Amino acid sequence: MNRTQSNKKPARGIFLSILYVFTLFTMVLTGFGQMPIYKRYYLADIPGMTWLADFYITRYIHYIGAMVLLALITYAVLNYLLLNRNNRRLTGYGYASAFLMAGIIITGLLFTVKNLPGFFFSSGFVHVINLGHMGFAVLFLATSIYALVFRKNGRPAGKL
Numbered sequence: 001m002n003r004t005q006s007n008k009k010p011a012r013g014i015f016l017s018i019l020y021v022f023t024l025f026t027m028v029l030t031g032f033g034q035m036p037i038y039k040r041y042y043l044a045d046i047p048g049m050t051w052l053a054d055f056y057i058t059r060y061i062h063y064i065g066a067m068v069l070l071a072l073i074t075y076a077v078l079n080y081l082l083l084n085r086n087n088r089r090l091t092g093y094g095y096a097s098a099f100l101m102a103g104i105i106i107t108g109l110l111f112t113v114k115n116l117p118g119f120f121f122s123s124g125f126v127h128v129i130n131l132g133h134m135g136f137a138v139l140f141l142a143t144s145i146y147a148l149v150f151r152k153n154g155r156p157a158g159k160l
């Protein structure tokens, strides 16, 4: 295999990247549907977008997206730990986004437990996870946009 061929991203990698971006988009869209803002700001009045104002629809899609996101992240972490650890290093941006994503997942799981019957969290703690989940999500979005604009990567150049 020559250098050009070995640097090509395999089809599986491209598929997983597209699935990851699509899942993130879905999580942001349905996450903000929980607040709820789409009816208030007339986005749900756009033809074909009425479902955005349906709290239960966006909630169930958020849960399905969370399952896909957790599966993708588990795959990436296991792949890193078991197969690629010596060939890959994370940049500062990579560590920052991993930390923020961990915050989103931990607070999201706490939210999910809170919504199960038989679990009771104090209103103060619910406020903390609420602000935490949204805060981590907004910071994650901000760092992702920064990385996109300034072409930052989670891995240093040449360490694919």
Ligand code: HEM
Binding pocket: 024, 027, 028, 030, 031, 032, 034, 035, 062, 066, 069, 070, 104, 105, 107, 108, 109, 111, 112, 115, 130, 133, 134, 137
């Ligand atoms: C990039 C990923 C994610 C983003 C951007 C995101 C964003 C959001 C936002 C903005 C909210 C609304 C918070 C509020 O009502 O103030 C929300 C709600 C929620 N999220 Fe996420 N989220 C993400 C991942 C997850 C994951 C992985 C889980 C579960 C493991 C999860 C579970 C929940 C639950 C259960 C709620 C509803 C909370 C409630 O009102 O009871 N989220 N999400």
